[in-house]
Amino acid sequence: DAGVIQSPRHEVTEMGQEVTLRCKPISGHNSLFWYRQTMMRGLELLIYFNNNVPIDDSGMPEDRFSAKMPNASFSTLKIQPSEPRDSAVYFCASSPGRGRTNEQFFGPGTRLTVL
Amino acid sequence: SQQGEEDPQALSIQEGENATMNCSYKTSINNLQWYRQNSGRGLVHLILIRSNEREKHSGRLRVTLDTSKKSSSLLITASRAADTASYFCAPGGYQKVTFGTGTKLQVIP
Numbered sequence: 001d002a003g004v005i006q007s008p009r010h011e012v013t014e015m016g017q018e019v020t021l022r023c024k025p026i027s028g029h030n031s032l033f034w035y036r037q038t039m040m041r042g043l044e045l046l047i048y049f050n051n052n053v054p055i056d057d058s059g060m061p062e063d064r065f066s067a068k069m070p071n072a073s074f075s076t077l078k079i080q081p082s083e084p085r086d087s088a089v090y091f092c093a094s095s096p097g098r099g100r101t102n103e104q105f106f107g108p109g110t111r112l113t114v115l
Numbered sequence: 116s117q118q119g120e121e122d123p124q125a126l127s128i129q130e131g132e133n134a135t136m137n138c139s140y141k142t143s144i145n146n147l148q149w150y151r152q153n154s155g156r157g158l159v160h161l162i163l164i165r166s167n168e169r170e171k172h173s174g175r176l177r178v179t180l181d182t183s184k185k186s187s188s189l190l191i192t193a194s195r196a197a198d199t200a201s202y203f204c205a206p207g208g209y210q211k212v213t214f215g216t217g218t219k220l221q222v223i224p
Binding site for chain 1: 146148150155156157158159160163203207211212213214215216217
């Protein structure tokens with residue numbers, strides 16, 4: 001298995017532009033997580049899905065952020081409009097989501113820079 | 116879910132020495148996981164210990180869990196330069212876990 005795939009790996013955009021980050025979880029995994037990591041705030045959980053359904057989006061900073069999971073093999077995190085303070089590394093992770101094991105498998109991350 | 120708090124925030128040791136990192140949490144858990152993050156990479160799962168276990172080993176890693184004290188420790192024996200990374204604990208339940216700020220370990224060759 002290729003692991004969790006994220007694209008793009010790097011994104012540089014200007015303030016006000018729309019940004020879409022993409023994630024392909026590991027096949028067969030039922031849970032998908034979006035995280036944001038910055039030096040100041042560490043690793044923050046933004047939202048997670050179980051069986052394609054958003055379960056907890058309490059970490060989404062504001063309405064400019066939205067996430068979708070239209071099917072079991074694809075998810076997007078959209079920021080519209082983007083702001084410089086959104087600059088961070090965004091990670092997607094997936095988990096088998098079955099039984100008592102909730103080990104998460106992380107993608108390589110997308111480094112977002114908003115100018 | 117709840118956030119784990121790692122201690123110390125940073126640790127610098129010589130290659131070959133042992134490294135110990137601690138994690139504390141506040142409420143009951145089903146299990147606790149430890150992850151490693153190399154610079155510029157995603158987190159990698161190291162080991163999971165269940166609430167009914169007290170100690171677990173994996174290669175050079177040894178994890179302990181004391182549910183009465185709500186704490187866990189990660190011991191890396193015979194450290195190598197490649198162990199240089201940030202280490203996070205994740206106390207949690209079946210789904211959501213919340214990561215702390217991590218311990219940044221530097222192993223000097």
